[in-house]
Amino acid sequence: MFQQFSLNHVYFMLTGLGWTIGLAAIALIGGSIAGSVLTLMRVSANPVLSRIAQVYIFVVQGTPLLVTLFIAYFGSTYLGFTVAPLTAIAVAFSFYAAAFLGDIWRGAIQSVPVGQREGAHALGLSGADTMRHIIIPQAIRIATPPTVGFFVQLIKNTSLASVVGIVELTRTAQIVSNATFKPLEVYLTAALFYFLVCFPITLFSRRLEKRLSV
Known part of the structure; x- marks a missing residue:
């Protein structure tokens, strides 16, 4: 017998939302660290470092996130050890985020007019001080708008974590839908949760962009 869609189900979905936010935060932190390294490599005067970073970005951006997730989760068995689902997800999402953030930040740095660098050099500033x-x-x-926009997409992409056993928001919605046979109500609730998380981030991005432009 199917259950009625109730507040208990909503609370259960809220636990999934917590996992969704946590996974996105992990991906953003790991991706930011690795993305910063990739950015420095891409703008480096060393052509070898720049090419290595470029190849990495092209490969990861050209590979579906789901495939990257499977490689991180199942690939470890070929190396003789197993990893926890959360570890595999953290690695896969961080590598994925690094490729996009590194490219976004590289583009932002290179879009600054060359005259800014020349002016700083004329004033006697070192390369590090200029940067x-x-x-x-x-x-x-x-870089602020595209970075925040990517983070919003990252939050939505955490739904793929369910394939390796993580019960995030989308997975809890599937479970509740199967139990209640109320897919419309359940997925509208899930969509509302995603909106309540993503929309404030977008508004914050716009306010931050205006403040930085002053």
């Missing part, structure tokens, strides 16, 4: 005081502040303003 820290002139280039990066302008690049942050440029």
